[in-house]
Amino acid sequence: MHERSLIRSLLRQVEQIVAVEGGGKVTEIRVQVGDLSGVEPLLFQTAFDDMVPSVFSSDCRLALEIVPVTAVCSECEHQFEIVDFQFRCPECQTKSVQVIQGDEVTLISVSINSNNSIEGVAS
Amino acid sequence: MNQRTIVVQRDVQADQKADAATERERLGRRGTLVVNLLSSPGAGKTTLLEATARHFAGRRSMAVLVGDLETDRDAKRLSPLVPVAQLTTGGACHLELSLVQRGLKALGDPEVDFLFIENVGNLVCPASHDLAEHLRVVLISTTEGDDKPGKYPKMFRTSQAMVITKLDLLPHVPFSVKAVTEDAHRIQPHLKVLANCALDGSGIASWCDFLEEQHQQQLATYHEPAGNR
Ligand SMILES: [Zn+2]
Numbered sequence: 001m002h003e004r005s006l007i008r009s010l011l012r013q014v015e016q017i018v019a020v021e022g023g024g025k026v027t028e029i030r031v032q033v034g035d036l037s038g039v040e041p042l043l044f045q046t047a048f049d050d051m052v053p054s055v056f057s058s059d060c061r062l063a064l065e066i067v068p069v070t071a072v073c074s075e076c077e078h079q080f081e082i083v084d085f086q087f088r089c090p091e092c093q094t095k096s097v098q099v100i101q102g103d104e105v106t107l108i109s110v111s112i113n114s115n116n117s118i119e120g121v122a123s
Numbered sequence: 124m125n126q127r128t129i130v131v132q133r134d135v136q137a138d139q140k141a142d143a144a145t146e147r148e149r150l151g152r153r154g155t156l157v158v159n160l161l162s163s164p165g166a167g168k169t170t171l172l173e174a175t176a177r178h179f180a181g182r183r184s185m186a187v188l189v190g191d192l193e194t195d196r197d198a199k200r201l202s203p204l205v206p207v208a209q210l211t212t213g214g215a216c217h218l219e220l221s222l223v224q225r226g227l228k229a230l231g232d233p234e235v236d237f238l239f240i241e242n243v244g245n246l247v248c249p250a251s252h253d254l255a256e257h258l259r260v261v262l263i264s265t266t267e268g269d270d271k272p273g274k275y276p277k278m279f280r281t282s283q284a285m286v287i288t289k290l291d292l293l294p295h296v297p298f299s300v301k302a303v304t305e306d307a308h309r310i311q312p313h314l315k316v317l318a319n320c321a322l323d324g325s326g327i328a329s330w331c332d333f334l335e336e337q338h339q340q341q342l343a344t345y346h347e348p349a350g351n352r
Binding site: 001005006009010012013017019024027028031036037038039076083085087088095096103104105106107108109110111112113114115 | 124125126127128129130131132133134135136137138139215216217219247248249250251252273277278280308309310311312336
């Protein structure tokens with residue numbers, strides 16, 4: 001269940017961002033999970049629900065988006081989606097393909113609700 | 124109330140990946156090739172390491188970090204042969220760089236030719252963690268079925284070599300070396316495939332030759348070629 005370790009890294013990153021932004025209540029954390037990332041979305045969500053209350057409020061939402069594996073052929077430069085983990089170019093059949101998306105877990109955005117106005121008036 | 128959304132677009136493991144890259148470079152510069160060994164439980168990682176230690180004895184130096192959920196049985200088997208540190212994960216399913224660094228410290232940060240990391244037996248979670256390795260090797264034994272690569276694509280996609288173990292059992296089990304190789308190459312066409320039987324020693328020499336070759340190739344990038352300045 002390495003999802004817990006990933007959530008730990010995620011929450012640490014969000015904490016740093018909130019600190020830089022001058023605090024506030026985190027309402028949503030948007031994350032992209034690739035099909036080749038080795039992350040099980042359901043376990044990721046469960047680990048998040050379990051761990052988020054210790055760092056942020058429990059009504060902080062995880063918005064999870066699944067990203068299909070996309071590759072580019074190094075011979076003909078054709079860009080395509082990898083289906084069923086077939087790492088082969090459908091155009092020229094070469095196996096020399098490079099994954100360009102779908103193997104990472106990416107923090108996309110953090111939504112913060114703060115009582116402070118943009119001018120920085122203390123609450 | 125002021126609601127804003129800060130766009131980040133950053134790899135969740137970016138910090139860990141950067142730390143791993145730094146550690147990899149530090150070890151590589153001084154001549155240590157780090158090899159991360161992964162497999163299901165019982166595929167024969169410890170047996171392969173014993174055979175490797177015997178083959179390299181007196182010629183190449185090595186140390187082993189053994190990841191284990193609770194016990195130190197594997198570490199005990201290896202300790203008469205090579206310096207070993209036990210990394211107990213306390214039930215966790217994978218090793219992380221901080222544990223590897225702790226293990227290195229426990230061994231006195233030895234300047235060896237090869238540092239092997241015997242990862243926790245699991246084909247899923249360890250695939251997502253960079254342990255500062257130069258070489259990721261996945262082991263698959265003839266007793267566990269030849270359809271593993273397709274079931275655990277990330278593990279096979281991120282490895283550079285696949286070692287088929289327990290070759291001596293081939294006549295007794297429904298396992299095809301050809302099928303497993305094709306399945307693995309579908310996911311990772313550049314995967315180097317090796318096979319051995321650590322019990323009778325067959326295939327161990329070519330496995331060790333492969334390690335030597337990797338040592339030379341991968342660590343060459345850290346040395347400025349002579350006459351290049
Ligand atoms: Zn192509």
